[in-house]
Amino acid sequence: MGSFGKLAKRALETEMPVMVKIQEVIRGAKNALSLAQGVVYWQPPKDALNKVKELVWEPSISRYGADEGMPELREALVKKLQRENKLYKSSVVVTSGANQAFVDLVLTLCDAGDSVVMFAPYYFNAYMSFQMTGVTDILVGPGDPKTLYPDADWLEKTLSETKPVPKLVTVVNPGNPSGTYIPESLLKRISDLCEQAGAWLVVDNTYEYFMYDGLKHTCIEGNHIVNIFSFSKAYGMMGWRVGYIAYPSEVEGFAAQLLKVQDNIPICASIISQHLALYSLEVGPEWVTEHVKTLIKNREIVVEALSPLGEGAVKGGEGAIYLWAKLPDKFVDDFDVVHWLAHKHGVVTIPGSACGCPGNLRISFGGLVETDCRAAAERLKRGLEELVRDGMVQ
Numbered sequence: 001m002g003s004f005g006k007l008a009k010r011a012l013e014t015e016m017p018v019m020v021k022i023q024e025v026i027r028g029a030k031n032a033l034s035l036a037q038g039v040v041y042w043q044p045p046k047d048a049l050n051k052v053k054e055l056v057w058e059p060s061i062s063r064y065g066a067d068e069g070m071p072e073l074r075e076a077l078v079k080k081l082q083r084e085n086k087l088y089k090s091s092v093v094v095t096s097g098a099n100q101a102f103v104d105l106v107l108t109l110c111d112a113g114d115s116v117v118m119f120a121p122y123y124f125n126a127y128m129s130f131q132m133t134g135v136t137d138i139l140v141g142p143g144d145p146k147t148l149y150p151d152a153d154w155l156e157k158t159l160s161e162t163k164p165v166p167k168l169v170t171v172v173n174p175g176n177p178s179g180t181y182i183p184e185s186l187l188k189r190i191s192d193l194c195e196q197a198g199a200w201l202v203v204d205n206t207y208e209y210f211m212y213d214g215l216k217h218t219c220i221e222g223n224h225i226v227n228i229f230s231f232s233k234a235y236g237m238m239g240w241r242v243g244y245i246a247y248p249s250e251v252e253g254f255a256a257q258l259l260k261v262q263d264n265i266p267i268c269a270s271i272i273s274q275h276l277a278l279y280s281l282e283v284g285p286e287w288v289t290e291h292v293k294t295l296i297k298n299r300e301i302v303v304e305a306l307s308p309l310g311e312g313a314v315k316g317g318e319g320a321i322y323l324w325a326k327l328p329d330k331f332v333d334d335f336d337v338v339h340w341l342a343h344k345h346g347v348v349t350i351p352g353s354a355c356g357c358p359g360n361l362r363i364s365f366g367g368l369v370e371t372d373c374r375a376a377a378e379r380l381k382r383g384l385e386e387l388v389r390d391g392m393v394q
Contacts, residue, residue, distance in 0.1 A: 014131040018124050018354035022338070029342040033376035035302065036348045038176060038321060039367040042236040042291050048279035055275055065268040067259050069094025069244070073278045080281060081246055085208070085219040087227065090246035093258055094274060096266045098206050098230035098243035103129050105226055105245065106168075107261045108254075109200050110135045114167040117158065119143055119150040121324060121355035121362075123176045123204070139166060140356055148180040148315050148324065152189050159197035169194050172204040174211065174319025177355045177362040181211065181319040184218045195224050206230040206243075207320035209288045210366075212296060215318055223248045233321070233366070234288045235280040240273040295321060298365040298373045305377035306363070308384040321366030324352070328388060332359045340392045345383035347376050 022036050043049070055061055068074065074092045081087040095101040102125070110116065112134030118127065119141045130138050139162065141154045150171055159165060171190065174181040182190075187203070194201040205227055208217045219227055230243040247254050262268075280287075299317055306314045306325050316324040331337050334351035338361070342348045352360025368376060386393065 010132050010134055013136070014128050015124065015354075017128065018350060021335075022348060022350065025339055025342045026348055029346060029348065032342050032346045032348050033372065033379060034348045034367060035363045035365065035373075035376050035380065036350050037367060038233070038364050039238050040233050040236050040291070040295075040321065041367055041369050044236050044240070044276060045280050045283040045287055048235075048276055048283060051279045052272060052276045055272060061272050061275075063271070065271050065274070067262045067268055068092070068255075069269060070271070070274045070278070073274050073281075076278055076281050077244055077246075084285065085205075085227070085246075087219055087221045087246055089221055089249050090227065091249045091255060093245045093247070093255075093262060094269045094277075095243045095245060095262070096241040096269045097232060098204060098228050099125050099129075100241075100265060101228045101230075101243045101245045102126055102170075102202070102204065103133070104258060104261045104265065105202055105228075106130060106133050106135060108258045109202075109226075110167050113137065115139055115162060115164070117141060117155065117166050117169040117199075118356075119171060121148070121175075121177050121352060121357045121360065123172050124354045126170060126172075126204070127356070143178075143180075146315075148175070148178045149182060149186055150190060152186060152193065155190060156193050159193055159199060165197050166199050168200040168202060170202040170204070172206070174207045174217070175316065175322070176204075176207070176320055177322055177350065177352075178324040179316035179318060179320040179322035180324075181215055181217075184220075187218070187220055191220050191222060191225060195222060199224070201225045202228065204228045206233060209234050209285060210292050210295070210321060211319045212299065213318060217319070221248070223251050231277050231280065234285075235277070236291075237273070237276065237280070240270070240276055242269055242273045242277045294370070295366055297370055298368070299323070301370070301374050301377045302363055302365045302380070305381040306384065308381060308388050310388075321364050323363045323365065325361045325363060327359050327361065329359070331387070334359055334361060336392065337361070337387065340387075340394075341380070341383045344392075344394070345379045345386075347379040347383060349380070
């Protein structure tokens with residue numbers, strides 16, 4: 001067989017997307033309800049959608065736009081960053097979602113063979129982004145057993161002892177897959193450690209508006225920090241694919257190198273999607289926070305459904321749309337449990353092994369309205385009661 005028959009090792013050695021596996025599970029399970037994918041149940045603001053409808057026949061919608069994003073959207077985002085996130089020295093590149101933003105940054109900041117740092121449980125797509133770009137020396141740090149906070153002491157030791165110094169450290173705040181919120185003091189310590197060691201810190205703020213129990217989201221800024229944001233969850237724009245990178249304006253050459261990558265992946269984010277993003281910003285963050293409030297009951301319903309796992313088994317949920325649940329010790333193969341719950345009890349979750357932590361489940365409470373969430377939770381509770389009592393009885 002000639003070279004055309006040989007597939008890239010980068011691709012072959014990259015994990016299979018867990019959501020592809022889960023979609024196969026859903027197709028094979030009859031009338032299953034999903035607590036798996038990280039989505040919200042709402043659509044974008046109605047006023048914004050109505051404005052976009054009027055643009056369909058506009059010629060500019062069908063043309064390429066500026067690689068870095070529509071000027072008016074970028075201007076609005078810079079103002080938003082200053083007003084809401086207290087980021088005053090950041091410039092913006094608009095991307096086709098936060099996942100593409102992360103790939104842009106890996107290709108801009110890392111070389112094949114570099115070492116990078118993540119914390120378990122980690123976001124599976126970020127792990128895959130490293131793998132498929134040849135960044136295979138992925139150092140996975142522990143989370144605190146009780147809080148799942150990134151272990152800053154471990155990070156300090158790792159950054160000081162690993163030679164060459166890891167190129168990049170990344171966290172999601174609040175977390176995917178755990179829903180854990182990293183307190184500002186801890187985030188600042190992580191930032192200081194990165195700065196002292198000469199490592200980049202990439203913070204994914206996709207769930208910035210998804211905060212509960214009086215907690216407030218904060219961002220940090222510095223010439224070693226890059227922040228990622230997304231419209232997908234906040235404004236219900238999952239399928240419209242708009243995210244953005246807030247990078248340090250003062251770092252010479254950053255923009256030029258980032259645009260090389262951007263031009264070779266999407267060229268630009270979808271023009272009509274960027275207009276929807278702009279119109280959604282005009283509706284304001286209050287629209288988002290009102291919708292997020294409706295998820296508080298969903299979280300409560302799912303926490304109760306997880307009660308058969310026992311005291312201390314459920315963690316996270318201070319932010320984002322996720323809860324993290326430990327299975328009984330004998331169920332290390334969590335994908336078997338996910339498959340069994342789907343086929344026997346009609347409810348779908350994500351295996352923790354996809355996030356570097358076998359023997360756990362990620363449960364999303366954002367994708368269903370309350371009545372459907374309650375139905376899914378009832379199935380989940382029945383399944384977990386049976387699992388704990390009898391095992392995976394077919």
